Amino acid sequence: MIIELHEFTRVEGNGKAEIVIEDGEVKDVRLKIIEGPRFFELLTLGRHYYDVPDLEARICAICYLSHSVASVLGIERAFGVEVPEEIQLIRELGLIGELLESHALHLYLLVAPDVFGYPDAIRMATKHGELVKEGLALKSFGNRIRVLVGGREIHGINVKPGGFGRYPSVEELERVEKESEALLRLARRAVRLFAQLDPYGARAEHFVATDGYLWGEKLVSEEGEQFHYTERIEERSLVYSFAKQSRYKGEPFFVGALPRLLLKADMLTPTAKRLFEEHRDKLATGYVSYNNLAQAIELVYSLERANEIAKVLLDRGIKGENVPVEAREGEGIGYVEAPRGVLIHHYRIDGNGKVAYSNIITPTALNHAMMEASLLEEARELYGEADEMAMIQRLEETVRAFDPCISCSVHLVKL
Amino acid sequence: MMDKLKLGVFELTDCGGCALNMLFLYERLFDLLEFYEITEFHMATSLSEGNHYDVALVTGTVSTQRDLNLLKEARNHSDYLIALGTCATHGSVQASVELPIREKLKAVYGDEGNPMRALDSKPVVEYVAVDFALPGCPYDKNEVYQVLLDIAKGIEPVRKDYPVCLECKLNEYECVLVKKGLPCLGPITYGGCNAVCVRSGLGCIGCRGPLPGEVNPAGEYEVLRELGYDDEYIIRKFKTFARWEP
Numbered sequence: 025m026i027i028e029l030h031e032f033t034r035v036e037g038n039g040k041a042e043i044v045i046e047d048g049e050v051k052d053v054r055l056k057i058i059e060g061p062r063f064f065e066l067l068t069l070g071r072h073y074y075d076v077p078d079l080e081a082r083i084c085a086i087c088y089l090s091h092s093v094a095s096v097l098g099i100e101r102a103f104g105v106e107v108p109e110e111i112q113l114i115r116e117l118g119l120i121g122e123l124l125e126s127h128a129l130h131l132y133l134l135v136a137p138d139v140f141g142y143p144d145a146i147r148m149a150t151k152h153g154e155l156v157k158e159g160l161a162l163k164s165f166g167n168r169i170r171v172l173v174g175g176r177e178i179h180g181i182n183v184k185p186g187g188f189g190r191y192p193s194v195e196e197l198e199r200v201e202k203e204s205e206a207l208l209r210l211a212r213r214a215v216r217l218f219a220q221l222d223p224y225g226a227r228a229e230h231f232v233a234t235d236g237y238l239w240g241e242k243l244v245s246e247e248g249e250q251f252h253y254t255e256r257i258e259e260r261s262l263v264y265s266f267a268k269q270s271r272y273k274g275e276p277f278f279v280g281a282l283p284r285l286l287l288k289a290d291m292l293t294p295t296a297k298r299l300f301e302e303h304r305d306k307l308a309t310g311y312v313s314y315n316n317l318a319q320a321i322e323l324v325y326s327l328e329r330a331n332e333i334a335k336v337l338l339d340r341g342i343k344g345e346n347v348p349v350e351a352r353e354g355e356g357i358g359y360v361e362a363p364r365g366v367l368i369h370h371y372r373i374d375g376n377g378k379v380a381y382s383n384i385i386t387p388t389a390l391n392h393a394m395m396e397a398s399l400l401e402e403a404r405e406l407y408g409e410a411d412e413m414a415m416i417q418r419l420e421e422t423v424r425a426f427d428p429c430i431s432c433s434v435h436l437v438k439l
Numbered sequence: 440m441m442d443k444l445k446l447g448v449f450e451l452t453d454c455g456g457c458a459l460n461m462l463f464l465y466e467r468l469f470d471l472l473e474f475y476e477i478t479e480f481h482m483a484t485s486l487s488e489g490n491h492y493d494v495a496l497v498t499g500t501v502s503t504q505r506d507l508n509l510l511k512e513a514r515n516h517s518d519y520l521i522a523l524g525t526c527a528t529h530g531s532v533q534a535s536v537e538l539p540i541r542e543k544l545k546a547v548y549g550d551e552g553n554p555m556r557a558l559d560s561k562p563v564v565e566y567v568a569v570d571f572a573l574p575g576c577p578y579d580k581n582e583v584y585q586v587l588l589d590i591a592k593g594i595e596p597v598r599k600d601y602p603v604c605l606e607c608k609l610n611e612y613e614c615v616l617v618k619k620g621l622p623c624l625g626p627i628t629y630g631g632c633n634a635v636c637v638r639s640g641l642g643c644i645g646c647r648g649p650l651p652g653e654v655n656p657a658g659e660y661e662v663l664r665e666l667g668y669d670d671e672y673i674i675r676k677f678k679t680f681a682r683w684e685p
Contacts, residue, residue: 033485060452060502061557062533063543072672078644079679082532082576085456133462133483144484146477149469160465167463175639177463178456178577179646182639189639261548266557268548429455 029416031058034134034144035428041419043403050407053400055392055423057267065382073099073351073377078181080369081174083384084429086129089122089174090362092183094369097239099185100349101356102373107347110337111187114173117200117333118183119238119360120326121169124162126363127281127319127326130427131214132159135316138421139221155217158210162323165203169330172196187346194338201334204327208295211323215299218320223311225422226398230272231283231310232257232366232390234359237291243359243366244287245272252357253368253385269392270385276393279365280426281318282307293328296321312398313425319363351377362387364427388428398422443472444493444591447479449513451499451506452533452560456577457524458482458498464580471584474591492517494590496583497569500526500534500560507558507566514567519590523583525576527563529648529681532576534560571596576646576680579632599631602650603643607634615642620666622676627654648681656683 027043039059044052064083068076077095081088093115100107133145136155142148149156167177172192174180182189192200234240235250242250243257259268271277285292285307289300299321300307307314351373358369365387372381402422406415450458461468462483478488495517501507514520525531536543540559564572573583586596603625607614615637616623623642625634629650636643649656656677663673677683 031481033481033487034483058503058505060500060506060560061544061547062452062454062502062560063536063547064533066536066538066543066546067532071675075644075676079532082454082456085454085459085577088454088456129459129462137485143486146472146484147486164465175641176635177580178460179454180639181636181641181644184641189641 027412027416029419032420032423032428034137035424039423039428041399041423043399043407043419045407048408050400050403053396053403054264055396055399057265057392059266061266065384068379068382071379073185073373073379076371076379077183077185078179080384081179081181083386084362085178086126086429087122087362087364087367088179089118089170089183090360090367091369092174092180093119093239094358094360094362094367096183096185097358097360098356098369098371099358099373101358102354102371103185103349103352103356104354105186105347105349107187110340110343111347113333113337114188114192115183116238117169117330118173120330120333121166121173123238123322123326123363124166124330125170126166126427127323128159128163128166130363131218131316131319131323132156132163134427135424136217138424139217158213162207162210165207166326169200172200184346186349191342191344192337194342197334197338197342201331201338204331204334208324208327211320211327212295212299214320214323215303215317218317219303219306221313221316223306223309223313224402224418225312225425226394226401227310228276228278228283228312228394229310230275230277231286232272232277232279233283233287234361234366237284237288237361239358239360241359245277246287253370257385257390259385259389265392267389267392269396270390271393276397277390278310278312278394279387279390280315281322281363281365282310282312282315283365284361285318285321286310293325293332295328296325299324312394313422315425315427319427351375355381364388364391364429366390386429388426391426391428395423395426395428398426443476444474445478445491446475446587447492447495447513447517448477448482449479449495449497449509450481451497451509451527451563452502453499453524453526453531455482457526460577460580461496461583464584467584471587475587490516493519494587495520496523497521497527497563498523500530500562501558501566502533502560503557510563510566519570520567521586522563522569522572524578525574525646525648525680526560528572528574530560530562531646531680534562534682535679574629574647575632582631599629600650600652601630602626602654603628603630603632603634603637603647606630606632607637610634610638612637613640615640616662616666622663622666622668622673624659624676627656627659644679645676645683646680649683
């Protein structure tokens with residue numbers, strides 16, 4: 025017998041799942057990514073590097089800037105280009121804006137309705153309007169930062185190899201500084217709310233993140249060593265899904281807000297660190313559902329860090345100079361922490377500056393095996409115990425805790 | 440008070456941005472809800488209670504049989520269907536990979552092939568008649584807001600008839616094509632984005648597709664060639680969002 029979970033709602037993109045029951049027991053779970061393939065690696069093949077980040081941005085709307093930045097990092101590394109701290113800080117600010125926008129969307133509009141028992145945030149707003157408004161305030165601030173750094177709310181083109189089309193002005197940075205401070209109160213309230221939830225889903229045993237907080241030179245795992253994805257992560261195709269599955273040393277693993285906190289707590293800003301310490305025991309259990317709490321703590325981190333960055337840039341003054349980029353043959357990997365976890369852009373570029381090889385692995389693809397493992401565990405626990413509707417509801421919540429971004433997951437290529 | 444219009448948002452294969460952009464209307468989404476009741480919008484709600492839609496917004500390309508079924512359902516059950524975003528109106532970037540679907544699948548999923556079946560990505564407008572086409576990758580959210588308000592008030596929404604260049608001039612942005620030699624498709628691209636990319640000092644990438652009528656793609660082609668861009672580069676640029684033949 026197969027129990028079907030119909031297309032997930034309140035997630036980005038199209039996916040569903042099947043629970044396979046044999047002899048009255050849950051035998052297997054298949055997470056099916058049914059979003060059509062989008063062939064991004066083929067799209068960028070043979071393209072001039074300058075246009076590639078704008079195209080890659082189109083992989084995902086919720087985290088377009090992570091894709092632009094990962095793309096730019098991959099290209100710059102292929103050419104051996106290093107950018108000064110000013111450019112790095114502005115990029116980081118953009119990624120923070122994206123974290124705010126994406127986490128606020130996920131926590132307030134997609135997850136909170138489960139917490140309060142509503143089908144959506146619009147219907148939740150009649151009774152919990154204040155909370156929905158707070159979420160929208162955080163989200164819109166995140167988006168304003170995305171406009172500032174990326175050039176548009178969605179699919180901006182301002183992030184370029186070697187720098188930016190346009191640099192933020194003093195007034196814009198002053199606004200970031202002020203607003204990030206003012207919104208901190210709301211983020212702290214979100215931490216209180218999501219700290220109350222009981223855990224569900226599986227407990228992850230392996231965690232992977234980039235070695236810096238929002239991007240890095242390499243990846244790290246709970247084992248502490250730094251490595252390139254090609255060394256320890258394997259991908260394989262599935263017969264029932266347009267997304268591939270990845271394993272870390274052959275095992276399912278977890279990327280996202282919770283792994284970031286667990287692996288990189290020492291990089292957090294003061295209040296975020298205090299909140300992490302307060303909830304450390306819970307988070308360290310590794311339940312994927314604590315990803316929600318981890319995201320709430322990251323809202324605090326993002327606001328504090330945005331404030332720091334704005335202050336540093338204002339103190340120093342913006343130079344606004346791009347680094348000259350010269351195309352040469354090379355290979356580079358960009359590692360970024362998209363809001364929902366590690367994002368990898370890997371390119372080889374030829375002597376004419378055109379992409380000769382490209383591989384992109386998105387967080388949802390990296391989490392695919394862990395999502396299945398988590399659904400399996402939850403289904404085994406609930407099958408026969410809870411009624412079927414309640415089980416399905418909980419399974420959907422389990423998927424949602426990963427904050428999956430299904431559209432992004434469906435174009436992985438090895439050429 | 441008169442009954443609210445029933446609004447459905449249907450997502451085919453895309454990046455999710457065109458659905459997300461509706462949520463980015465923030466408070467103005469609530470203003471729209473004075474006129475509309477959302478009865479299908481899978482990114483935003485777990486409810487799905489519509490069997491008839493006064494207005495259906497369809498985003499994305501048709502890339503699977505599921506997409507095609509969903510599109511037909513939306514068309515068959517709606518009075519006014521809007522193809523929303525460049526995927527739906529022109530196919531956008533994912534339709535620009537010019538290989539047969541089988542070869543594309545093989546390149547991505549390996550030699551043994553993936554038994555998942557896919558269709559060549561095509562815009563919504565190639566499969567069904569639409570009542571309004573609003574391009575943009577993503578579309579300008581102010582524009583969709585206005586279109587939905589117009590429909591609610593019984594006014595046929597206005598189709599724009601000027602290129603991005605005009606909006607660039609109105610904003611008094613420096614011409615990046617002439618002054619910096621950047622590849623800018625503003626002169627021949629359908630306006631309505633308020634020249635947002637030129638605001639960043641960068642060229643228009645043509646994400647809203649070609650402006651029909653009296654534009655001069657051949658002229659644009661020549662200008663880019665004189666600036667030193669090679670044929671292949673220009674042709675790919677023209678084709679990226681809208682399969683645009685120079």
